[in-house]
Amino acid sequence: MAFFKEVREDIRAILEQDPAARTGIEVLLCYPGIWSLIFHRPAHWLYLHNLKLLARIVSQLARWVTGIEIHPGAVIGRRCVIDHGMAVIIGETSEIGDDVTIYQGVTLGGTGKDTGKRHPTIGNRVVISTGAKVLGPFKVGNDVKIGAGSVVLKEVPDGCTVVGIPGTIVRRDGKPATDLDQIDLPDPVAVELECLRRRVVELEKLICENLATPEHKICIQCREDCLYDTIVEEMADGRLNTIYGERALRIREKKAKIIREKKAEDKNESL
Numbered sequence: 001m002a003f004f005k006e007v008r009e010d011i012r013a014i015l016e017q018d019p020a021a022r023t024g025i026e027v028l029l030c031y032p033g034i035w036s037l038i039f040h041r042p043a044h045w046l047y048l049h050n051l052k053l054l055a056r057i058v059s060q061l062a063r064w065v066t067g068i069e070i071h072p073g074a075v076i077g078r079r080c081v082i083d084h085g086m087a088v089i090i091g092e093t094s095e096i097g098d099d100v101t102i103y104q105g106v107t108l109g110g111t112g113k114d115t116g117k118r119h120p121t122i123g124n125r126v127v128i129s130t131g132a133k134v135l136g137p138f139k140v141g142n143d144v145k146i147g148a149g150s151v152v153l154k155e156v157p158d159g160c161t162v163v164g165i166p167g168t169i170v171r172r173d174g175k176p177a178t179d180l181d182q183i184d185l186p187d188p189v190a191v192e193l194e195c196l197r198r199r200v201v202e203l204e205k206l207i208c209e210n211l212a213t214p215e216h217k218i219c220i221q222c223r224e225d226c227l228y229d230t231i232v233e234e235m236a237d238g239r240l241n242t243i244y245g246e247r248a249l250r251i252r253e254k255k256a257k258i259i260r261e262k263k264a265e266d267k268n269e270s271l
Contacts, residue, residue: 003041006041006078007034007037007038008024009078009079010034010037010078010079010080010081011024011027011028011034012024012079013079013080013081013099014027014031014033014034014081014083015027017081017083017101018081018083032065032066032067032068032082032084032085032086033066033068033081033082033083033084033085033102035062035065035066036062036066036068036070036082036085036088037070037076037080037082039058039059039061039062039065039066039070040059040062040070040072040074040076042058043055043056043058043059043062043070043072044072044073044074044075044076046058046072047072047073052072055072055073056072058072059071059072066085067085067086067087067088068082068085068086068087068088069088069089069090070088070090071090071091071092071094072092073092073093074090074091074092074093074094074095074096074108074119075094075095075096076090076096077096077097077098077099077100077124078098078099079098079099080096080098080099080100080101080102081100081101081102082102083101083102083103083104084103084104085102085104086104086105087104087105088102088104088105088106088107089106089107089108089109090108090119091108091109091110091118091119092118092119093110093116093117093118093119093137094108094119094120094121094122095119095120095121095122096108096122097122097123097124097125097126097142098124098125099124099125100122100124100125100126100127100128101126101127101128102128103128103129103130103131103132103148104130104131105130105131105132106128106129106130106131106132106133106134107132107133107134107135108120108122108134109133109134109135110135110136110137111135111136111153114137117137118136118137119136119137120134120135120136120137120138120139120140120152121137121138121139121140122134122140123139123140123141123142123143123144123158124142124143125142125143126140126142126143126144126145126146127144127145127146128146129145129146129147129148129149129150130148130149131148131149132146132147132148132149132150132151132152133150133151133152134146134152135151135152135153136153136154138154138155138156139155139156140152140155140156141155141156141157141158141159141160142158142159143158143159144156144158144159144160144161144162145160145161145162146161146162146163146167147161147162147163147164149165150162150163150164150165150167151164151165151166151167152166152167153166153167154166154167156169157169157172159172159173160172161173163188164188164189168188170188
């Protein structure tokens with residue numbers, strides 16, 4: 001039956017993604033994300049056949065058992081992984097594609113009291129990290145990564161990385177999100193703070209040149225121009241000597257690894 005086939009697919013998806021999962025029987029017995037999806041399928045069937053009260057009773061039972069609240073009207077694709085899952089909320093008109101990974105504390109919610117479509121549509125191969133909120137009736141494209149704690153309020157194109165409150169697109173590289181990396185993400189707030197710091201240095205220099213006296217020389221030289229793109233490049237290359245240097249170093253190492261893997265793939269294809 002299709003039901004059992006989909007359950008097996010969900011179990012395999014968890015085994016592939018979670019290094020703590022050892023066997024399929026362990027996943028079936030101990031992972032609440034699996035059971036939230038098992039409960040959701042009959043609840044969704046009841047919802048589609050206009051047995052909405054019974055559907056809601058089933059979904060509330062699943063919430064009580066798993067800590068995951070999925071409205072029976074939500075449409076969920078295949079091989080969806082809800083990792084840990086506590087406090088995950090998926091609204092009535094939400095649509096989720098295939099191979100999506102959702103971590104604990106995620107909300108796919110609506111805004112206001114509008115009727116009709118009021119929850120997001122999530123594409124394929126999307127990673128929604130811990131505590132992220134996606135609010136509104138817009139589309140999140142394929143291969144998107146949403147950083148932990150982000151609040152996404154508008155549409156996100158394919159292959160983007162979104163972080164911050166409100167969500168800001170910080171990467172448009174089209175790489176798949178299957179690495180599940182939730183740490184080495186660009187930080188737009190850090191970049192803006194560094195930009196402001198450099199502008200303050202430039203202002204101090206200007207004031208010094210115009211107002212300083214021989215007894216009070218406070219000129220400070222700014223070694224680089226205060227441009228957003230320059231700071232981003234320095235962070236990625238690991239040249240930015242700030243409290244964000246460790247993160248920049250990880251980004252640089254990861255970038256170098258991707259380049260090496262791409263060169264190896266190109267070499268194999270040429271052979």
